[in-house]
Amino acid sequence: MADVISVSELNHYVKTLLDVNDGLFDLALRGEIANFVQNARSGHCYFSLRDDACSVKAVMFRTDARRLAFRPEEGMRVVVRCRATLYERDGAFQVYVNEMFPDGLGAAQLALEQLKARLEKEGLFDSAHKKPLPAYPKCIGVVTSKTGAALQDIRNVISRRWPSVRLLLCPVTVQGFEAARQIAVAIRTLDQSGKVDEIIVARGGGSREDLWVFNAEEIARAAFRCKTPLISAIGHEIDYTILDFVADQRAPTPSAAAELAVPDREEQQRIFENIEENIHKNIQKRLALCYNGLEQYNFLLEQSAPSKILQQYSNRLQQIQQTVRTQQKARMNDKSMQLQHAAALATSLNPYRVLARGYALVTDTKGKVCTVEQLQPEQLICVRSRQYQARCRVETVEEINESTQKL
């Protein structure tokens, strides 16, 4: 009978035996996943791999699990690269998984097509549900890796195009099977925060397998429920993920998403300056018009000013005065001429001048001229010549007989 040994010694011995076997150190194993759990705190994954007849326990540590491109599901057929050995504490034979792949991408693609068809039928891709992006967002939610190139690209583009916006980053891992859940939750968190005007879900490049996570139904449903406009920016040009179909806008790259998300500062600057210029021009034109109008009134006012009217009347008055003077002068001349004529006539008719030629004039005693036939005998009269007068008494008044008159 051999030596009595402890359990620890047994387990250690068996582990040593297994570990020296090269075939067990790095092997590819095909099987179906069962009882998959992930420890929330450590991130390590525990599950079984089985086939029709047997099963083996499996562990995938966090550092390896993080690189998973899909979420392992119950019953999923996978191929793993692993090392088979003994877990000494429990004496449990198990495999330590480094990498895990779906068993044949063909199967995964088929599942994807089925999911896509189902979601499409449910109306998750309907354009009627697509929300327009805000023209001038104030805050943009970003779901991406904190350390990835995608965030850097988004920052660069937005810094250039529209830096007045705020970015609210909800950091997630964008690879590994827990990524789907994190992304879905991040979308919901941002949507429900009420702080963001639109959301960008981004992943900068990667292989088809790396981006597979964005085909997750969980993300599709979160994106569909999201009330905030959502842009998908999964870094690939050719293939569409399911998220691309559900998103309100699909951008080929994170940079392109950032361009879609914000207006262009230079363009806005141009539009703004155009308005600014128009407003300035408008008020200037307006003022110019007013000044012109004022000028006109001023002119009219000057035209009709009292002084102007006075001037006009004054001018007219002067004209009239001139006319009056001219007419007066003309009349004076006329009258003066008439007077001269009259005077000349009067002079020529002056009876005293006749007296100078030797005639005499008969008057009564009061100097009134008398005709001879008016005289009465015994009447006192005056007979005057040019320089003398004689008081006389009438003796008789006789009619002179023409025939007896001696001439």
Next chain:
Amino acid sequence: MRAPKSFEEGMDRLNAILAQMQQEDTSLADSVKLYAEAASLMQYCHATLEKTSLQIEEISAKIAETVEAPQEQEEE
């Protein structure tokens, strides 16, 4: 006269002001008032366009802790 809530609102208001100013029946006094309002809006919009530093904040996703592991092994 209040400050606009956003660049968008500022631009919308500026457009409205311009349209109003362009109307023939807007009085000069109203035009001058509108112009004064436009001046402060233009200052705001200009400042928004001139702002160059992008602000980034973080929010953590609220993930409900539902996953549990039956046992814990140490990574080797």
